[in-house]
Amino acid sequence: MTTPYRIVRAWCGRAADAARRRAAVAGQAVAVALLLSLVSVSCQTTPRPSRTAAGAEPDVRVRIIREAPSVRIAGPARVALRPVGSFAEWTAATPIDVRAEAGVLVATDAAGVERRFDQGAPLEVRAVAPTRARRAPGSRPPPEPDLLVGDRAYPGSLELHPRSDAGESALDAINVTTLEAYLPGVLTGELLDNWPLEAYRAQAVAARSYALHERARARLRGRAFDLENTARNQVFAGRTQHDAAVRAARDTRGETLTVAGEPLRAYYSSTCGGRPMGAGSIWPTGTGWEFNAAPPLQVDAPRATFCEASSAYRWQVTRTVEDVSRRIAAYGAANGLSIKALGAVRSIIPTEVNAAGRPVRFAIADDKAKTYTLNAEHLRQALNHAADGLPAPERASQVRSGDIEFEMRAREVVIRGRGWGHGVGACQFCMNGMARRHWDYARMLAHFYPGARIERLY
Ligand SMILES: [Zn+2]
Numbered sequence: 116m117t118t119p120y121r122i123v124r125a126w127c128g129r130a131a132d133a134a135r136r137r138a139a140v141a142g143q144a145v146a147v148a149l150l151l152s153l154v155s156v157s158c159q160t161t162p163r164p165s166r167t168a169a170g171a172e173p174d175v176r177v178r179i180i181r182e183a184p185s186v187r188i189a190g191p192a193r194v195a196l197r198p199v200g201s202f203a204e205w206t207a208a209t210p211i212d213v214r215a216e217a218g219v220l221v222a223t224d225a226a227g228v229e230r231r232f233d234q235g236a237p238l239e240v241r242a243v244a245p246t247r248a249r250r251a252p253g254s255r256p257p258p259e260p261d262l263l264v265g266d267r268a269y270p271g272s273l274e275l276h277p278r279s280d281a282g283e284s285a286l287d288a289i290n291v292t293t294l295e296a297y298l299p300g301v302l303t304g305e306l307l308d309n310w311p312l313e314a315y316r317a318q319a320v321a322a323r324s325y326a327l328h329e330r331a332r333a334r335l336r337g338r339a340f341d342l343e344n345t346a347r348n349q350v351f352a353g354r355t356q357h358d359a360a361v362r363a364a365r366d367t368r369g370e371t372l373t374v375a376g377e378p379l380r381a382y383y384s385s386t387c388g389g390r391p392m393g394a395g396s397i398w399p400t401g402t403g404w405e406f407n408a409a410p411p412l413q414v415d416a417p418r419a420t421f422c423e424a425s426s427a428y429r430w431q432v433t434r435t436v437e438d439v440s441r442r443i444a445a446y447g448a449a450n451g452l453s454i455k456a457l458g459a460v461r462s463i464i465p466t467e468v469n470a471a472g473r474p475v476r477f478a479i480a481d482d483k484a485k486t487y488t489l490n491a492e493h494l495r496q497a498l499n500h501a502a503d504g505l506p507a508p509e510r511a512s513q514v515r516s517g518d519i520e521f522e523m524r525a526r527e528v529v530i531r532g533r534g535w536g537h538g539v540g541a542c543q544f545c546m547n548g549m550a551r552r553h554w555d556y557a558r559m560l561a562h563f564y565p566g567a568r569i570e571r572l573y
Pocket residue numbers: 386387388389420421422542543544545
């Protein structure tokens with residue numbers, strides 16, 4: 116879909132234009148070709164963010180606990196609690212427990228002293244730094260201590276939101292921090308520990324772009340948080356000391372994939388299996404979802420692949436016909452689709468395949484001579500969907516991608532698959548393979564998101 120020339124144009128437009136102008140003055144076509152080839156080589160190996168702006172680093176709000184009855188917060192010896200919008204603050208010894216009671220948040224400190232916050236506002240919790248020893252003149256103050264929730268440390272503060280809509284005793288905990296403090300915890304959550312630094316750098320730029328896109332969207336819709344800490348958005352492991360994660364975020368600070376100056380929703384998944392998917396083929400692109408139509412996310416043709424080392428590069432699971440039929444029907448019922456009436460599955464065959472050979476849509480025929488269609492991503496979800504009386508599929512028997520083919524037997528269905536995840540945008544195991552072949556992160560990102568630019572937004 117995208118030629119190498121277009122990739123070079125997108126990334127090195129200004130350098131190439133300058134080369135053309137110089138060559139035009141010389142009037143030598145050979146010089147044009149030579150200069151352009153030099154530009155392409157250097158631009159594929161040297162990342163150069165195309166703009167430096169003096170913007171401020173954004174904050175980010177990450178939901179780390181969802182609809183829990185209570186939360187325990189530790190960390191520094193003391194924390195300060197304050198309803199958002201109020202000046203009155205309560206300082207308490209840790210650990211503190213905060214629970215939701217009929218929509219009111221009740222905090223209990225280490226000495227058992229209880230305090231009710233019935234203003235209905237979210238509760239902000241921040242660390243109180245220990246009394247500082249005298250510092251040498253000119254030395255920097257020590258960083259604020261992290262808060263501990265469970266066995267994880269979080270930079271920044273917490274916001275606790277009563278969730279009356281989810282029951283009388285439900286609350287959410289949202290970590291409010293800076294984007295650059297958030298990123299290393301995403302990198303350690305998303306990548307394997309021993310991967311090369313360059314793979315971490317590519318992931319840092321993709322994750323930053325995704326986060327900025329989701330942040331803008333959340334705030335437009337008035338949501339209380341920007342991102343979940345799970346694979347629903349990006350896995351976030353809190354504060355980390357992992358060297359490559361910390362360095363990759365620092366080395367790429369502010370660098371963001373953009374289209375027309377706006378952050379790209381830079382999707383990525385674990386293993387493409389060799390056949391990428393275009394976002395517009397499996398996700399909505401209408402009002403409110405226009406971002407799924409961004410040209411850099413539409414790669415659906417063969418591309419160089421480096422993820423053979425993934426255990427999910429090729430995989431196979433066997434399910435019973437009953438299991439497959441009931442899960443797909445349950446998925447249909449949960450989503451209001453006609454396929455909820457599905458009988459016993461007789462065949463599942465692709466009816467549309469993209470230029471890379473990856474199935475886009477399937478026809479599912481049953482023993483009642485009815486045929487239904489589902490797109491590949493919905494079929495993957497359907498095959499892992501809960502159904503009454505069936506246990507959740509074990510990790511080993513989960514259907515990992517929509518790039519699948521089916522062999523029907525008497526009572527069983529053999530499902531053979533490629534890759535893990537939706538296959539849109541970057542492939543993490545490909546990043547690892549590319550880094551080991553000495554690709555730099557800008558070249559990787561041009562490969563995964565052709566036409567996107569890297570801009571340093573702050
Ligand atoms: Zn791959």
